[in-house]
Amino acid sequence: MAAGDARSAIRLSPMEVPKASDVLANELRERILSGEYPEGTPLPPERELVTQTRMSRTTVREALRILEVQGLIRIKAGRAGGAFVQRPGEESVASSLELLIRGRQIRLASVHETREAIEPSCARLAAQHRTAGDLRRLEAANEEIAASADLDGFLRANVDWHVAVATASHNEILTGIMMALSRAIYTTTHNEGFVNDEVRDITVRAHRSVTRAIKERDADAAVRRMTRHVHSYAAAALEVDERTTVSVPEED
Amino acid sequence: MAAGDARSAIRLSPMEVPKASDVLANELRERILSGEYPEGTPLPPERELVTQTRMSRTTVREALRILEVQGLIRIKAGRAGGAFVQRPGEESVASSLELLIRGRQIRLASVHETREAIEPSCARLAAQHRTAGDLRRLEAANEEIAASADLDGFLRANVDWHVAVATASHNEILTGIMMALSRAIYTTTHNEGFVNDEVRDITVRAHRSVTRAIKERDADAAVRRMTRHVHSYAAAALEVDERTTVSVPEED
DNA sequence: CCTGGTCTAAAGGTCTGACCCAATTTACCA
DNA sequence: TGGTAAATTGGGTCAGACCTTTAGACCAGG
Structure with missing residues (x-):
């Protein structure tokens, strides 16, 4: 009864629907961790990421914020600024x-x-x-x-x-x-x-x-x-x- | 001349201007870490935080995202959702x-x-x-x-x-x-x-x-x-x- | 009675577009 | 030629709208 009182035998585990910003963050994180980009490599500007991913700027920015908190990128403002790859440190x-x-x-x-x-x-x-x-x-x-x-x-x-x-x-x-x-x-x-x-x-x-x-x-x-x-x-x-x-x- | 050619004697050291979202995040983080709120305490809804802090929703959301990544809050969507205090775990x-x-x-x-x-x-x-x-x-x-x-x-x-x-x-x-x-x-x-x-x-x-x-x-x-x-x-x-x-x- | 459908309110998630501020380049003028 | 002002590029913030998810209530029908 505890787990068998359903009329159907079909079982499904709880599913997660990832958020858009997480999807982007995960994608970027994997690329960074794979070593594909050496330290200091600039990511595309936010607006560029927007056109590439067809996500909104808010979403892109949240993804970048995630990576920043995790220490995977460093963000500088101003011209020649942007997000730069950074290997996580101590x-x-x-x-x-x-x-x-x-x-x-x-x-x-x-x-x-x-x-x-x-x-x-x-x-x-x-x-x-x-x-x-x-x-x-x-x-x-x-x-x-x-x-x-x-x-x-x-x-x-x-x-x-x-x-x-x-x-x-x-x-x-x-x-x-x-x-x-x-x-x-x-x-x-x-x-x-x-x-x-x-x-x-x-x-x-x-x-x-x-x-x-x-x-x-x-x-x-x-x-x-x-x-x-x-x-x-x-x-x-x-x-x-x-x-x-x-x-x-x-x-x- | 090097440091004395100003008309005023007032000297200021270089100052950092923190980002608005960081300010909010720090404030909330301190409060959470102080143990002021027991685990599971709901933070105000985003829109409420907006009116309280007079920041924009984007800023508020970025602050929440920071805390979420740091494991200090857990965010649920939907009615009765929101941000809930969570002590960081292993x-x-x-x-x-x-x-x-x-x-x-x-x-x-x-x-x-x-x-x-x-x-x-x-x-x-x-x-x-x-x-x-x-x-x-x-x-x-x-x-x-x-x-x-x-x-x-x-x-x-x-x-x-x-x-x-x-x-x-x-x-x-x-x-x-x-x-x-x-x-x-x-x-x-x-x-x-x-x-x-x-x-x-x-x-x-x-x-x-x-x-x-x-x-x-x-x-x-x-x-x-x-x-x-x-x-x-x-x-x-x-x-x-x-x-x-x-x-x-x-x-x- | 259950079961499922529908509706509504609350809250987060996403999108748009605009504007502001900071750092660099670039160009121009003294 | 050298310094300064403008243009450019890029992140930071804001306001407002709309979408999606969830809880709860209510309803209808077998």
């Missing part, structure tokens, strides 16, 4: 992760868990693949973190260093994720003033030691030290958090 | 990661590296936080993987199991990432026909043993086994890949 991943974290009011614990999963691997890959330039950036971030006077400067430099490690891994996916996590942690940690001189000192030392391991291409040490650093940071942040907010009970 | 992260992977023609190695970073942690957290329902899903996926006859069924069931592990971790970020990676791996592995009976058998056994560890809440064992499983899978896939495509030279 930015888009970072921003969507940011939406997830902010919108879902994700437990801070989740963010730290993810970080503990990601960062040691970043450190390992960085130790394996780092270039001289990567090293320069890491050390520059280290300088800055030691030199930073105020809280905000410290946090910012801290983020920079962690992102630099991810960048040195030469893995775009991990880099994108780290950028997003860093931003999230940056904004949350900002309010809780748990950064005192001691924390700062410990952080600087930890960063130095990880950097050294990366420099010496000692993957195992990099993983070990990064794991410890991230873990202790997470523990400290969580402790502060628990003192501040109500902890979410774990279902079971 | 899918949006997954799809943006997918764009990154496809668009950048990311090295398959990067995807596997990320997986090797993520999945062991998923397994650990799953072992710690799993519920009875999670376990059911895991075992169901196991059944299906053993029962699957054709290649496609196998791959699909395989993905299901890995996603189920991520879900059992009760960490939305990791889950989102895993969904994206799985999809990417699914599509790439699809073509290379490296899945033979032996691979299949090994996979099933590995999954069973990880599932068991999760069931028994043995976090360490879960991590260990998952690490080995993912690593060997990655190695095998990479080997096939190297036989098929040209490997990218590593810069230094």
